[in-house]
Amino acid sequence: MGDTECPACGDSYERLAQHWAMSADCSYPPLDRRRHEILSGLLMGDATVHNPPSAANPRMEVHSVNSRFLEWIDEQLAWLSNTVTLRRTSDEIREANRSSALERFASVDYEIRDQYLLTTRRHTELNRYAEWYTEEQKRFPEDLRLQPITLKLWYVCDGNLLWGTKGHTRPQVWISAYNEKDRKAFVRGLFDPTPITPTFHEGRLMLTSDETEWFFEYVGEPVPGFEYKFETGSKEMYEELKEAFYRRHTTTNAA
Numbered sequence: 001m002g003d004t005e006c007p008a009c010g011d012s013y014e015r016l017a018q019h020w021a022m023s024a025d026c027s028y029p030p031l032d033r034r035r036h037e038i039l040s041g042l043l044m045g046d047a048t049v050h051n052p053p054s055a056a057n058p059r060m061e062v063h064s065v066n067s068r069f070l071e072w073i074d075e076q077l078a079w080l081s082n083t084v085t086l087r088r089t090s091d092e093i094r095e096a097n098r099s100s101a102l103e104r105f106a107s108v109d110y111e112i113r114d115q116y117l118l119t120t121r122r123h124t125e126l127n128r129y130a131e132w133y134t135e136e137q138k139r140f141p142e143d144l145r146l147q148p149i150t151l152k153l154w155y156v157c158d159g160n161l162l163w164g165t166k167g168h169t170r171p172q173v174w175i176s177a178y179n180e181k182d183r184k185a186f187v188r189g190l191f192d193p194t195p196i197t198p199t200f201h202e203g204r205l206m207l208t209s210d211e212t213e214w215f216f217e218y219v220g221e222p223v224p225g226f227e228y229k230f231e232t233g234s235k236e237m238y239e240e241l242k243e244a245f246y247r248r249h250t251t252t253n254a255a
């Protein structure tokens with residue numbers, strides 16, 4: 001894994017979290033606002049918090065087939081990130097699914113890709129994210145603010161572009177927020193700092209085509225690895241990029 005320089009004292013360690021926890025002269029360096037904005041967006045989407053009673057502090061974990069995306073997150077979090085590792089190869093996943101009784105897995109063979117995992121180091125400031133879990137369920141906190149990077153990461157994890165048929169040539173952004181489907185006003189209120197007033201129905205946020213344009217202005221540049229989710233030019237270009245996404249940013253049996 002290699003050593004990483006501690007941003008607080010400048011010395012290098014392989015196990016930084018252990019250094020912060022044990023050192024008499026050094027402690028947990030503060031997380032800046034941008035890191036918190038990124039962590040919030042990830043946790044709104046695909047990330048989970050790992051916080052067993054045996055650990056002094058939580059860490060965040062993100063599973064994805066999109067290795068490019070995880071590598072980009074790794075660069076953004078820098079010393080806070082442990083690393084990106086290959087979690088399970090597509091063959092291992094297929095084998096596990098075959099021995100599983102769940103019928104639904106058998107039908108999605110073509111979608112099976114190698115699975116990667118990014119983990120952060122354990123840090124005292126990650127305790128606030130452990131608090132998102134209430135009664136085994138993930139809930140957005142009341143003080144959540146949708147900064148552009150936060151909204152953008154939530155979108156690439158849980159959102160997509162919807163292309164209509166029959167003359168509808170402008171796509172619409174939708175984002176799944178099933179865990180919050182009972183808090184309509186709260187979820188819509190999250191968009192107060194943006195020019196968007198989405199509808200929220202059955203756990204699904206839907207933007208109009210105009211709001212979709214404002215959305216992309218607000219969030220800015222595409223997230224590396226998820227370029228296709230930012231392609232609003234035409235359905236053909238979108239589908240071309242989506243296919244390229246599987247070719248470029250995912251693998252099968254990398255091990």
Ligand SMILES: [Zn+2]
Binds near residue numbers: 009010027
């Ligand atoms: Zn240090």
